[in-house]
Amino acid sequence: MTDEKPFLDIRNAKKSYGKLEVLKDISLRVNRGQIVAIIGPSGSGKSTLLRAINDLDPLTAGEVWLEDVQINKKLPHRQYEKHINQVRQNIGMVFQHFNLFPHLSVRENVTLAPKMLKGLSDDEAEELAREQLEKVGMIDRIDYYPSRLSGGQKQRVAIARALAMKPKVMLFDEATSALDPELVEEVNLVMKKLAEEHMTMVIVTHEMGFAESVCDRVLFMDQGVVVEEGPPEKIFRNPDNERTQNFLRKHLANANR
Amino acid sequence: MDVDLMMRVYPFFLKAAVVTIELSVLTTILGLIMGSLGAAARLSRFAALRWIGAAYVSVIRGTPALIQLFILYFGGPQIGIQLDAFSAGVIGLGVNIGAYMTETIRGAIIAIDKGQREAARTLGMSQVQSFRKVVLPQAARLMIRPLGVNINALIKGTALVAPISVIELTYTAQRYIGSTYKPFEMFLLAGVLYMVIIYVTGRGIAWLDRRARIV
Numbered sequence: 031m032t033d034e035k036p037f038l039d040i041r042n043a044k045k046s047y048g049k050l051e052v053l054k055d056i057s058l059r060v061n062r063g064q065i066v067a068i069i070g071p072s073g074s075g076k077s078t079l080l081r082a083i084n085d086l087d088p089l090t091a092g093e094v095w096l097e098d099v100q101i102n103k104k105l106p107h108r109q110y111e112k113h114i115n116q117v118r119q120n121i122g123m124v125f126q127h128f129n130l131f132p133h134l135s136v137r138e139n140v141t142l143a144p145k146m147l148k149g150l151s152d153d154e155a156e157e158l159a160r161e162q163l164e165k166v167g168m169i170d171r172i173d174y175y176p177s178r179l180s181g182g183q184k185q186r187v188a189i190a191r192a193l194a195m196k197p198k199v200m201l202f203d204e205a206t207s208a209l210d211p212e213l214v215e216e217v218n219l220v221m222k223k224l225a226e227e228h229m230t231m232v233i234v235t236h237e238m239g240f241a242e243s244v245c246d247r248v249l250f251m252d253q254g255v256v257v258e259e260g261p262p263e264k265i266f267r268n269p270d271n272e273r274t275q276n277f278l279r280k281h282l283a284n285a286n287r
Numbered sequence: 288m289d290v291d292l293m294m295r296v297y298p299f300f301l302k303a304a305v306v307t308i309e310l311s312v313l314t315t316i317l318g319l320i321m322g323s324l325g326a327a328a329r330l331s332r333f334a335a336l337r338w339i340g341a342a343y344v345s346v347i348r349g350t351p352a353l354i355q356l357f358i359l360y361f362g363g364p365q366i367g368i369q370l371d372a373f374s375a376g377v378i379g380l381g382v383n384i385g386a387y388m389t390e391t392i393r394g395a396i397i398a399i400d401k402g403q404r405e406a407a408r409t410l411g412m413s414q415v416q417s418f419r420k421v422v423l424p425q426a427a428r429l430m431i432r433p434l435g436v437n438i439n440a441l442i443k444g445t446a447l448v449a450p451i452s453v454i455e456l457t458y459t460a461q462r463y464i465g466s467t468y469k470p471f472e473m474f475l476l477a478g479v480l481y482m483v484i485i486y487v488t489g490r491g492i493a494w495l496d497r498r499a500r501i502v
Contacts, residue, residue, distance in 0.1 A: 084409055119411035129406035133424050142420060143410035188406075195410055285366060 036095075037062040037230055038199055039223050043092035045078055045254075053089070054254040059137060060199075063228035067241035067262070070251035071277060076234045079251070080201050083232065084121045085114055093117065096120060096199065122192030126204040128184040130176040136187050137172045137238070140194045147195075162190035166220045174234055181259040182213030193224075206240075230269065238281060242266050250274045293472050296463055304480045310445045310455060311484070314380040315438055321385025322437075326392035335412035340389065347386035353447050355379055360451045367407035376448035384441045388453070391437055397423060428499045435492035444486055456480055 036059035045053040052075045052255055060066050061237055068076040079086040083094055085102050094101040101117050103110070131139050141155040150158065163169040166186035192200060202221065206214045218240050224231065225244050229267055235241050241248055241262060248265040250258045250273075258271040269275050328340030346357065359368070360375040370378065399422050407417035449458040460477040464470045 034423060086409065115411045115413050116408055121409070123400060123406075123409040125406065127400075127402055129400070129402040131406070131421055131425075132426070143407075143412060146416060146420065147411050149451065190411070191406075 036060060037064070037097060038232070039093075039095040040079070040083070041093045041095070043079065043082055043089050043094070044073070045082065045087065045090045045170075052254050053082070053092075056251075056254075056256055058249065058256070060230060060232060062230055064247065065225050065231045065233065067245040067246045067248045068232065068234045068251060069236070069238065069248060069265075069277075070257075071239060073253075074251040075254040076249075076251045077203055079235050080203050080232060082198075083201055084118050084123060086123075102239075115147075119143075119195050120198045122189075122195060122197035122200040124185070124188050124192055124200065124202045124205045126208050127179070128176075128188045128208075130179075130184050130188055130191070132176050134175075135172070136168065136174050136176070136179075139176070139187060140191045143191070144194050158194055159190075162194045163187070165193065165223070166190045167216070180213060181209045182216045185209065185217045189220055189224075190218075199230045199232065202231065202235070204234055204236065207236055236281070238266060238278070250277065252277070288475075289469055289472050291468060292467060293476055296426055296467075297476060299463070300456065300459055300476050300480060303454060303456045303477075304484065306373075306455040307442070307445050307481075308484060310376055310380070310448065310453070311438075311442045311488075313377045314384060314441055314445065318384035318388050318437070318441060319379025319434075321382055322392050325385060325389025326396060327387060329393050330396060342356065344386045344389050346437060347383055352380070352383045353450070354446055355383055356451060359434060372448070372451045372453045375451060376445070376453045380441065380444055380448065384437055384444070385435050386438070388434060391430055391433045392426075395426040395433070397426050398429055412452025429498075431492060431496045431499055435489065435496070438488060438492070442488065443481065446481075484499075 038058075038060040040056065040058040043053050043056045043058075044051070051122070056079060058066070060080070063168055068079065070076045078087050082089050082103070085094070089102055092102075095116065099117060103113060105113055131142070133141060135158075137156075137159050140159040141150070144150045145152075145155045146222060159172065160169060163172055166189050168183060168186050168190060171179060171183060171187070179187065185285075189205075193197065205221070206217050209217065214237065219235070220242055221231070221233070221240075233245065245262050247259065248254050248262045250269070250271070254271050257275045259266060259267055265274065266278065269278065325340050325343055328336045329344070331340070356379040357377065358372065359379045360372065363370060363375070386435055401405050403425065404417050407421040408414075412420070445455060446457040448455060449461060452458060456477045460473040463473045467473065
């Protein structure tokens with residue numbers, strides 16, 4: 031790791047639901063252009079950590095910074111709303127279940143937020159939509175409604191929708207977990223393309239092979255703590271921690287079954 | 288069955304049917320307003336508003352509509368509310384059906400997957416923007432049919448204003464029974480006209496529902 035000033039900085043993140051601690055003092059620094067994968071068993075807190083980055087699941091304690099802005103600032107409701115809406119425009123998020131807007135066409139899904147929030151004209155929005163849909167290989171479906179797309183296609187549109195806001199960071203919350211196996215690859219390819227363009231990304235995933243080939247750094251989380259972190263070759267080939275070893279062994283066994 | 292008599296009186300029943308339709312339309316409008324306010328209150332982030340919304344729904348649904356109308360029309364003057372029968376009918380029925388519509392509208396809104404709102408919020412849209420552009424358009428489609436059920440009930444419910452002498456269908460039937468002693472014919476006539484109103488409304492709702500289907 032470099033000693034460069036971190037781009038995205040999570041400091042001492044803690045989160046509990048009543049007595050249940052789901053995040054126990056986690057810190058994570060991501061440099062510009064870095065790609066970090068978070069792996070771990072379900073219930074380990076990895077999605078919660080990801081969703082804390084854009085304050086979708088606010089932390090109980092700790093700070094999240096993007097460049098020199100604290101994302102999870104404590105502010106009176108109205109000011110907070112203004113602040114967070116501004117901040118979130120810089121953070122793209124892709125969900126496990128796509129969450130495309132079913133009442134809008136592919137084009138409208140992509141252009142809704144940029145038009146509304148950045149005041150783009152129809153022509154500008156059209157150009158933007160075409161550019162982003164081109165990138166994810168969905169330009170020929172621009173007039174379709176989500177119900178007529180496959181899961182992989184939906185997820186690619188969802189990525190285009192997030193990219194249309196020109197975010198500084200992209201968060202992927204198990205983006206391929208809900209997909210049929212044969213559709214995973216097309217989404218992975220899009221994510222690889224983003225990686226090549228040096229998009230800063232935090233990826234919660236169960237795709238170990240993908241994480242190994244794309245990421246700069248891997249975090250293994252279990253029971254609300256980061257058990258082990260390091261470069262992918264280290265974590266996947268030669269992990270130090272017994273829990274990491276067990277998890278990977280089980281995961282491999284499942285994958286080969 | 289005295290068909291001749293029915294032919295002779297039916298123009299008066301048609302006039303009364305127009306009153307029933309007017310009552311129904313105005314009550315629907317008031318009901319939708321009350322229902323939207325009620326749903327907004329029930330879904331508010333302020334506990335006090337949520338409580339008011341819940342109280343409105345449980346009081347109205349927990350008492351007979353007829354009693355509510357009587358309190359408003361007969362009891363109203365005692366506490367300084369003086370309304371003519373027609374206005375009392377619209378307000379009473381509208382506030383009544385509004386409680387049912389509150390639950391219909393609220394139900395449709397909470398039926399929208401929370402991922403929809405989250406996706407909108409992560410793009411940077413405000414609460415209001417996410418609601419207006421993402422949640423509401425989807426919820427509106429979901430609520431057409433159940434609101435149709437509410438409206439169906441409301442049209443039949445307009446008969447409840449007969450006892451406070453609004454000259455609508457049921458009142459008219461009763462009045463002609465008084466002079467003709469032919470309850471079978473008179474109620475049959477009124478019933479058929481109710482059915483026509485309800486049938487046409489039902490078709491309208493079904494048409495709206497089809498048109499609003501998500502492609």
